Amino acid sequence: MSLTPPGYQTVQTEDGSVTFFSERFGEACHSPAGAKAETVLHYIEGCKIPEKALEKNVSILEVGFGLGMGMLTTWERTKSLPAAIHFVSVEIDPELVKWFYEEHKNHPALNDPKFSFEILTGDARVTLPAYVKQYHPKWNAIYQDAFSPGRNPVLWTVEWFTLLRESSADDVVLSTYSASSSIRKSLVEAGWKLYPGEKFGQKRSSTRAKLTGMTDPEILLNLERSPIKALTDEPTP
């Protein structure tokens, strides 16, 4: 890998893949247990991308482009399948986007007619509503991969998850590494049904969300018992 973008440090993870540590957010983009393995488990498998791509074209939203690991791994895992993939990602830091295009300018994913992708550069709370208004997307999968709710709360709010629900297809699967009660409450208040996700690295659980079925009874019970509140755009008094 060539130069690291300004404001980041390269971190080697346990599966041999690398990630970036962001000085601005004080956090790495992936688990130290494996950037690539986490991407495959939580996003590609968590959102059932190969299964969906065997049946029909797939429209994917990624929340947080980072190094482009989610995008490149999605291409890798779907390139031999019949479906066309449309991949949209959001990224607040233009330096990461610039770095990605320099680093991967000859990557086959950028020249695959079956794989279209766009990065909405800027604050997703501005860029995504504008995109939704103009293009009326219907996401079949959402990789909710912002930094942690403590460091990056604006992308875990009831308002954010409402926007995601309103722009999703009925068969959508939203998947995230987080299992915190605050984000689970945000999702429930925004109308999502929750299911337990896989454990990975140090984290004991994660979250999958759909628009169909019923929230897992154990998750619901834990949320009812928890005094933690959903995250919202309202300023706390």
Ligand SMILES: C[S@@+](CC[C@H](N)C(=O)[O-])C[C@H]1O[C@@H](n2cnc3c(N)ncnc32)[C@H](O)[C@@H]1O
């Ligand atoms: C955990 S990293 C994403 C890693 C990425 N999915 C990958 O596979 O490489 C989170 C990303 O969200 C971006 N981000 C944080 N706040 C944002 C916002 N308000 N709008 C858009 N992107 C944001 C960060 O700059 C960071 O690149």
